[in-house]
Amino acid sequence: xxxxxxxxxxxxxxxxxxxxxxxxxxxxxxxxxxxxxxxxxxxxxxxxxxxxxxxxxxxxxxxxxxxxxxxxxxxxxxxxxxxxxxxxxxxxxxxxxxxxxxxxxxxxxxxxxxxxxxxxxxxxxxxxxxxxxxxxxxxxxxxxxxxxxxxxxxxxxxxxxxxxxxxxxxxxxxxxxxxxxxxxxxxxxxxxxxxxxxxxxxxxxxxxxxxxxxxxxxxxxxxxxxxxxxxxxxxxxxxxxxxxxxxxxxxxxxxxxxxxxxxxxxxxxxxxxxxxxxxxxxxxxxxxxxxxxxxxxxxxxxxxxxxxxxxxxxxxxxxxxxxxxxxxxxxxxxxxxxxxxxxxxxxxxxxxxxxxxxxxxxxxxxxxxxxxxxxxxxxxxxxxxxxxxxxxxxxxxxxxxxxxxxxxxxxxxxxxxxxxxxxxxxxxxxxxxxxxxxxxxxxxxxxxxxxxxxxxxxxxxxxxxxxxxxxxxxxxxxxxxxxxxxxxxxxxxxxxxx
Amino acid sequence: xxxxxxxxxxxxxxxxxxxxxxxxxxxxxxxxxxxxxxxxxxxxxxxxxxxxxxxxxxxxxxxxxxxxxxxxxxxxxxxxxxxxxxxxxxxxxxxxxxxxxxxxxxxxxxxxxxxxxxxxxxxxxxxxxxxxxxxxxxxxxxxxxxxxxxxxxxxxxxxxxxxxxxxxxxxxxxxxxxxxxxxxxxxxxxxxxxxxxxxxxxxxxxxxxxxxxxxxxxxxxxxxxxxxxxxxxxxxxxxxxxxxxxxxxxxxxxxxxxxxxxxxxxxxxxxxxxxxxxxxxxxxxxxxxxxxxxxxxxxxxxxxxxxxxxxxxxxxxxxxxxxxxxxxxxxxxxxxxxxxxxxxxxxxxxxxxxxxxxxxxxxxxxxxxxxxxxxxxxxxxxxxxxxxxxxxxxxxxxxxxxxxxxxxxxxxxxxxxxxxxxxxxxxxxxxxxxxxxxxxxxxxxxxxxxxxxxxxxxxxxxxxxxxxxxxxxxxxxxxxxxxxxxxxxxxxxxxxxx
Numbered sequence: 001x002x003x004x005x006x007x008x009x010x011x012x013x014x015x016x017x018x019x020x021x022x023x024x025x026x027x028x029x030x031x032x033x034x035x036x037x038x039x040x041x042x043x044x045x046x047x048x049x050x051x052x053x054x055x056x057x058x059x060x061x062x063x064x065x066x067x068x069x070x071x072x073x074x075x076x077x078x079x080x081x082x083x084x085x086x087x088x089x090x091x092x093x094x095x096x097x098x099x100x101x102x103x104x105x106x107x108x109x110x111x112x113x114x115x116x117x118x119x120x121x122x123x124x125x126x127x128x129x130x131x132x133x134x135x136x137x138x139x140x141x142x143x144x145x146x147x148x149x150x151x152x153x154x155x156x157x158x159x160x161x162x163x164x165x166x167x168x169x170x171x172x173x174x175x176x177x178x179x180x181x182x183x184x185x186x187x188x189x190x191x192x193x194x195x196x197x198x199x200x201x202x203x204x205x206x207x208x209x210x211x212x213x214x215x216x217x218x219x220x221x222x223x224x225x226x227x228x229x230x231x232x233x234x235x236x237x238x239x240x241x242x243x244x245x246x247x248x249x250x251x252x253x254x255x256x257x258x259x260x261x262x263x264x265x266x267x268x269x270x271x272x273x274x275x276x277x278x279x280x281x282x283x284x285x286x287x288x289x290x291x292x293x294x295x296x297x298x299x300x301x302x303x304x305x306x307x308x309x310x311x312x313x314x315x316x317x318x319x320x321x322x323x324x325x326x327x328x329x330x331x332x333x334x335x336x337x338x339x340x341x342x343x344x345x346x347x348x349x350x351x352x353x354x355x356x357x358x359x360x361x362x363x364x365x366x367x368x369x370x371x372x373x374x375x376x377x378x379x380x381x382x383x384x385x386x387x388x389x390x391x392x393x394x395x396x397x398x399x400x401x402x403x404x405x406x407x408x409x410x411x412x413x414x415x416x417x418x419x420x421x422x423x424x425x426x427x428x429x430x431x432x433x434x435x436x437x438x439x440x441x442x443x444x445x446x447x448x449x450x451x452x453x454x455x456x457x458x459x460x461x462x463x464x465x466x467x468x469x470x471x472x473x474x475x476x477x478x479x480x481x482x483x484x485x486x487x488x489x490x491x492x493x494x495x496x497x498x
Numbered sequence: 499x500x501x502x503x504x505x506x507x508x509x510x511x512x513x514x515x516x517x518x519x520x521x522x523x524x525x526x527x528x529x530x531x532x533x534x535x536x537x538x539x540x541x542x543x544x545x546x547x548x549x550x551x552x553x554x555x556x557x558x559x560x561x562x563x564x565x566x567x568x569x570x571x572x573x574x575x576x577x578x579x580x581x582x583x584x585x586x587x588x589x590x591x592x593x594x595x596x597x598x599x600x601x602x603x604x605x606x607x608x609x610x611x612x613x614x615x616x617x618x619x620x621x622x623x624x625x626x627x628x629x630x631x632x633x634x635x636x637x638x639x640x641x642x643x644x645x646x647x648x649x650x651x652x653x654x655x656x657x658x659x660x661x662x663x664x665x666x667x668x669x670x671x672x673x674x675x676x677x678x679x680x681x682x683x684x685x686x687x688x689x690x691x692x693x694x695x696x697x698x699x700x701x702x703x704x705x706x707x708x709x710x711x712x713x714x715x716x717x718x719x720x721x722x723x724x725x726x727x728x729x730x731x732x733x734x735x736x737x738x739x740x741x742x743x744x745x746x747x748x749x750x751x752x753x754x755x756x757x758x759x760x761x762x763x764x765x766x767x768x769x770x771x772x773x774x775x776x777x778x779x780x781x782x783x784x785x786x787x788x789x790x791x792x793x794x795x796x797x798x799x800x801x802x803x804x805x806x807x808x809x810x811x812x813x814x815x816x817x818x819x820x821x822x823x824x825x826x827x828x829x830x831x832x833x834x835x836x837x838x839x840x841x842x843x844x845x846x847x848x849x850x851x852x853x854x855x856x857x858x859x860x861x862x863x864x865x866x867x868x869x870x871x872x873x874x875x876x877x878x879x880x881x882x883x884x885x886x887x888x889x890x891x892x893x894x895x896x897x898x899x900x901x902x903x904x905x906x907x908x909x910x911x912x913x914x915x916x917x918x919x920x921x922x923x924x925x926x927x928x929x930x931x932x933x934x935x936x937x938x939x940x941x942x943x944x945x946x947x948x949x950x951x952x953x954x955x956x957x958x959x960x961x962x963x964x965x966x967x968x969x970x971x972x973x974x975x976x977x978x979x980x981x982x983x984x985x986x987x988x989x990x991x992x993x994x995x996x
Contacts, residue, residue, distance in 0.1 A: 014542035017535075018516035025519055033717040034736035037515075037773060044512035201699065219531045238532035275535060 001068075005061040008052060013276050015049035020234040027232075028224050028242060059085055073279055076460055080278050090139045099132045103406055110404030117394035119375050122404070127371050129406050130364060137365070148365035151409030156286045156416060158464045161362065163475075164412050167419065168355050170477040176385055178485055179349055182336055183387065185492045189332045190324045198250045202316050207243060207257050213309065214295065215444040216241070216261040220268050229256040231263035231292075235275035239267040250317070251333050255296055262295030263288055265447055269455035284463040285410060289417020290424060291450070297347045297418070298425045299446070304438040306330040327494070334491050338386045340395040347418075348488050349386065351480075354415035356381040357400075361408055419480035420467060424454070426479050427471040499566075503559040506550060511774050513547035518732040525730075526722050526740060557583055571777055574958050578776045588637045597630045601904055608902030615892035617873050620902070625869045627904050628862060635863070646863035649907030654784045654914060656962045659860065661973075662910050665917065666853050668975040674883055676983055677847055680834055681885065683990045687830045688822045696748045700814050705741060705755050711807065712793065713942040714739070714759040718766050727754040729761035729790075733773035737765040748815070749831050753794055760793030761786055763945055767953035782961040783908060787915020788922060789948070795845045795916070796923045797944070802936040804828040825992070832989050836884045838893040845916075846986050847884065849978075852913035854879040855898075859906050917978035918965060922952070924977050925969040 022042055030038060052058070066082040088096075106125045113122035137150045145153055149160035211218055226242040233239030241260035246252040266282055274280040282288040299305060310326040321329075336346050342353040360377055363369035369377055378397040379390040390396040402410055428434060428449055437445045453470040467475050520540055528536060550556065564580040586594075604623045611620035635648045643651055647658035709716055724740035731737030739758035744750040764780055772778040780786040797803060808824040819827075834844050840851040858875055861867035867875055876895040877888040888894040900908055926932060926947055935943045951968040965973050 011542060011546070014539040014546075017539040018520065018543060021519055021523055022516065025523070029720050029722070031716065031718050031720060031736055031738075033715075034733065037733050037735055041512040041515040044509060045516060048509070048512075217531075218529065220529050222527050222529060224527070235532065235535055237535055238529055240529075 001061045001064045004057055005065060008055065008058040008061070009277070012049060012052050015045055015052070017234055019045055019049070020232065024232045024240060027230065028226050054085075054088065059089075073274070073277075073460055077277050077279050080459060084278075087140055091136065092139075095132070095135070099406075102128060102132070106406075107401055107404045110398070110401065114394050114398040117392040117398065119393045119398060122398065123372060126374075126403060129403070130371055130408075133406060133408050134365070148362055148409070151361075151365070152412065153409075155410050155413050156284045157462050159286065159412070159416065164358060164416075167412075167416065167475075167477045168358060170481055171351055171355055171415070172385075174478075174481045175484065176352065178488070179338065179352060179385075180387055182348070182488070182492065183338070185336070185495065187331070187335055187495060189335065190328055192320055192324065193250065193329075193332050196250060196320060197247055198317065198320065200245045200247055203245055203250070203253055205316050206313050207253055209309075209312065210254070210257050210261060213441065213443060214258065214261050214265065214299075215447050216264050217268050221264055223257070229260050231260045231267070233264065233267035233281055235280055236268055236270045236272045237275065239264045250313075250320075255300060255333070258300040259292045259296040262292035265295070265450075266291040266455050269447065269451040270458035271456050271460075274458045274460070279458045279460055281458060283457070283459045283461065283466060285413035286416040286420055287454070287463050287466055289414055290420035291417075291454070293418045294421040294425055294450075298421060299434075299438060299443065301330075301333050301347065302435070302438060303327075303330050304435045306333070308439055308441065331491065331494055334488075336488065336491075338388060340382070340388060340390060341399055343400075348484055351415035351418055352385045354411050356385060357411040358415075361411065365408070419477050420475065422480040422483040423467065423471050423473070423476060424450075425483070428453075499559045499562045502555055503563060506553065506556040506559070507775070510547055510550050513543055513550070515732055517543055517547070518730065522730050522738060525728070526724050552583075552586065557587075571772070571775075571958055575775050575777055578957060582776075585638055589634065590637075593630070593633070597904075600626060600630070604904075605899055605902045608896070608899065612892050612896040615890040615896065617891045617896060620896065621870060624872075624901060627901070628869055628906075631904060631906050632863070646860055646907070649859075649863070650910065651907075653908050653911050654782045655960050657784065657910070657914065662856060662914075665910075665914065665973075665975045666856060668979055669849055669853055669913070670883075672979045673982065674850065676986070677836065677850060677883075678885055680846070680986070680990065681836070683834070683993065685829070685833055685993055687833065688826055690818055690822065691748065691827075691830050694748060694818060695745055696815065696818065698743045698745055701743055701748070701751055703814050704811050705751055707807075707810065708752070708755050708759060711939065711941060712756065712759050712763065712797075713945050714762050715766050719762055721755070727758050729758045729765070731762065731765035731779055733778055734766055734768045734770045735773065737762045748811075748818075753798060753831070756798040757790045757794040760790035763793070763948070764789040764953050767945065767949040768956040769954050769958075772956045772958070777956045777958055779956060781955070781957045781959065781964060783911035784914040784918055785952070785961050785964055787912055788918035789915075789952070791916045792919040792923055792948075796919060797932075797936060797941065799828075799831050799845065800933070800936060801825075801828050802933045804831070806937055806939065829989065829992055832986075834986065834989075836886060838880070838886060838888060839897055841898075846982055849913035849916055850883045852909050854883060855909040856913075859909065863906070917975050918973065920978040920981040921965065921969050921971070921974060922948075923981070926951075 019042065022038065022045075026035075026038060062078060062081050062085055065078045070078055102125075106129060109125045110122050113119065133151065137147060140150045141147075145160070147161075152160050152164065208223070210216070211221075211223060216223075220237045220239060222240040224240065224242045225244060227244060229241070229243050231239065231241045241257070241264045243253050243257040243260065263282075266288060267280075270280055270282075282291075306326050306329055310329050313329075314321040314324070314326075324332075334347070336348050338349050339345060342350070345353055356378070359381060360369065360374065363377070364371065364374075375393055375397045382388045382390050382396070400411075402408075425434070428446070432445060432449055434446060437443055454466055457466060457469075461469060464474070467473075517540065520536065520543075524533075524536060560576060560579050560583055563576045568576055600623075604627060607623045608620050611617065631649065635645060638648045639645075643658070645659075650658050650662065706721070708714070709719075709721060714721075718735045718737060720738040722738065722740045723742060725742060727739070727741050729737065729739045739755070739762045741751050741755040741758065761780070764786060765778075768778055768780075780789075804824050804827055808827050811827075812819040812822070812824075822830075832845070834846050836847050837843060840848070840855075843851055854876070857879060858867065858872065861875070862869065862872075873891055873895045880886045880888050880894070898909075900906075923932070926944070930943060930947055932944060935941055952964055955964060955967075959967060962972070965971075
């Protein structure tokens with residue numbers, strides 16, 4: 001049985017590698033005019049690999065193996081495979097294919113609607129997607145997993161409404177008042193940073209140092225550009241990242257690079273023995289995001305980081321940054337602005353954008369909210385949690401791609417990741433002196449700690465086990481709120497002194 | 499039958515697209531540490547597509563279609579497919595696979611031998627390759643195609659020993675004496691060009707203009723970097739090129755870019771209806787090389803080109819090129835040096851490097867030369883045709899990769915391409931004013947002529963038909979020699995005046 005399973009795996013891996021590379025190429029450099037031809041080839045390969053994955057011989061082998069007394073990583077591998085095929089088997093194939101066709105067109109309809117800030121143009125498509133998602137829930141429900149929990153569990157094993165409600169309750173009670181209070185803080189920045197124009201070639205000079213600073217391994221990775229930055233890994237030895245430059249913002253590319261390298265370092269440090277099996281790569285969206293946020297915010301936005309690396313940046317932008325001090329720059333990269341757009345949000349307010357989306361998704365799937373009422377609810381919640389009046393749907397309910405591709409249950413993992421990061425950071429800091437590592441240009445020591453406690457496992461442990469294993473405690477959102485309140489209290493005090 | 503054939507084609511195309519992209523990625527950006535994993539996936543996909551291509555149902559469909567009364571492009575498509583499978587069927591599968599294994603390792607053995615200038619270390623492998631090539635000839639021989647002609651025909655349909663002998667005879671009689679005479683010409687160049695250091699970022703600024711200048715279509719292509727420049731096209735809408743920068747040579751990347759764009763423009767202009775069939779892409783190595791050489795030498799190294807575009811280059815390298823005139827630069831990019839290395843050879847002496855290789859291959863396959871005697875023969879011929887004493891095998895017989903991957907019969911097409919180019923250029927110049935097009939920055943007019951007379955056909959016509967169709971005459975090597983002698987007589991006179 002194992003032999004049959006492994007033979008299928010070998011072929012499936014080859015298809016998946018090809019599909020992965022075609023996706024990466026499509027997002028980064030493929031010529032525009034070749035899109036239609038490439039899509040045809042993708043469809044052929046997807047069909048072939050789907051046939052292989054659902055081949056009766058393979059399914060039987062997995063069913064059989066799941067009954068055997070397995071041990072070690074192979075036991076977990078088969079468990080995950082079994083969970084995957086059991087889910088797929090529950091969805092009628094015709095419906096699944098019809099949904100794939102819908103999804104392949106819906107993001108373009110969304111993009112067009114967003115461009116025109118026209119929610120009504122997107123609504124019928126969105127309704128269709130939600131209808132399928134509700135059917136999907138029915139198909140996949142188990143004794144222990146019901147309703148919206150089915151979707152949540154897809155992105156983060158063992159995280160459901162109960163857990164997220166507790167999490168967001170803490171944010172609501174402790175973070176929202178703090179955020180609303182910060183409206184009064186007067187943040188002042190050197191005008192060159194606000195109205196600056198920063199040559200992209202020069203930005204690249206600094207950005208190319210980041211791989212070295214963070215020990216992102218270029219023998220196992222690539223840094224490239226794309227419209228939206230992302231990380232794309234297929235095995236530990238091939239995990240690539242992209243960044244995006246903005247001439248008007250000196251720090252946009254820096255933090256998108258650090259963020260993606262956080263994702264990249266995670267996958268590069270997974271046990272290479274898992275390469276080519278379902279155990280490779282990150283375990284969940286939440287744990288993945290915890291690593292990118294830890295690098296982006298706790299390392300990249302720290303005072304120690306800019307005390308150490310600002311001189312190099314200042315040297316590159318000698319004219320522009322002549323009068324800007326490291327301290328001013330550190331305050332600038334931690335600027336807070338309650339604003340409309342999630343992906344441009346700062347560290348402090350980011351999770352409130354997520355809280356709003358979670359509340360909406362929950363209401364959509366328990367029937368308390370109809371899709372047509374989304375804009376109204378959206379705008380009400382932005383007023384309540386962020387004190388903002390949304391002007392139009394492009395800056396409101398239409399801003400994110402996720403719902404247009406059926407990714408319901410995904411958003412909460414973004415906030416969860418930041419919260420995981422705070423808890424992990426707290427423990428790590430008790431074991432190694434993180435600030436000193438940053439100052440000594442010795443971040444690889446941090447990476448080693450993360451590898452030992454988190455990265456190496458890939459999907460061998462569940463997210464819950466990972467957190468327990470790394471921090472000796474179950475997940476506790478108070479770490480996150482405490483971290484934010486402490487950090488930003490210090491930051492805001494600095495304005496008073498300066 | 500057609501339906502069966504088309505169904506296979508659809509699947510085969512998807513595999514080929516994936517394999518093509520994996521090859522492109524491997525040569526340009528894939529991380530080094532992922533090589534082994536990628537090779538495994540490549541092997542799996544190669545095996546799968548080989549099975550499909552040799553599937554009995556597909557072979558039977560092609561056999562049947564070949565007997566039918568087909569017309570138009572599909573007739574030629576089936577002829578080419580039939581020729582391909584007939585050849586493959588003649589080679590015993592076990593031998594074919596053993597040879598693939600040999601070839602997959604041999605280029606590394608060659609690279610190591612070249613590094614150490616140690617021909618003996620490469621000899622046993624080379625002998626094995628030649629043994630297979632001789633067997634291959636036996637398997638593929640027909641009534642009309644015998645011996646070395648079998649190999650030559652693989653790279654250029656209808657070109658055999660008889661045709662190449664005539665070609666090289668003209669070169670030998672008219673070009674060799676001219677080249678040997680040029681030893682006396684005193685070429686003088688501004689020292690900044692000879693000992694220069696040219697910032698690569700600045701070089702890129704100029705190189706990125708070339709797509710626009712030559713009308714290489716970036717909606718259907720990509721420009722990237724690789725160790726050795728190359729062009730890689732899969733369909734007319736996806737034909738990518740690479741270039742390679744050298745800090746010490748201001749013109750290395752410029753001409754490698756123009757050369758590869760010549761290849762790229764050819765494939766981009768093939769009838770898009772051929773995309774996904776064997777008819778897409780260039781018809782032969784010779785015709786392909788004619789297009790790259792036409793762009794590189796006849797357009798890129800023309801006086802009109804540098805009168806038009808030198809000011810932009812001079813502005814980028816304001817300090818370095820301050821005192822260098824357009825005329826001096828034009829002479830510099832046409833400098834002649836009889837030297838050891840083919841890929842660094844100038845336009846005038848290039849084909850003599852090829853003549854030497856052709857003479858050697860011919861002797862290898864008619865039994866007059868044993869592989870062990872290759873260095874001796876090589877060195878003798880370099881003395882005879884180029885007046886050079888080869889110092890060691892790294893600069894001699896080991897310099898090229900071709901023989902190490904079994905590419906016998908390939909070299910002659912390089913010289914043939916340059917000769918085709920001269921004949922095509924001559925006719926084109928009678929129909930449109932090429933110099934004026936270059937001066938008016940209107941090279942797309944040249945492209946349109948080439949599209950109409952050559953490019954659009956892809957593999958629909960044979961190379962012989964292409965030449966006859968475009969120039970109204972069969973191939974005649976005198977165009978080439980006359981072009982070279984006339985061009986370089988003018989160039990060398992310019993040194994006397996200046």
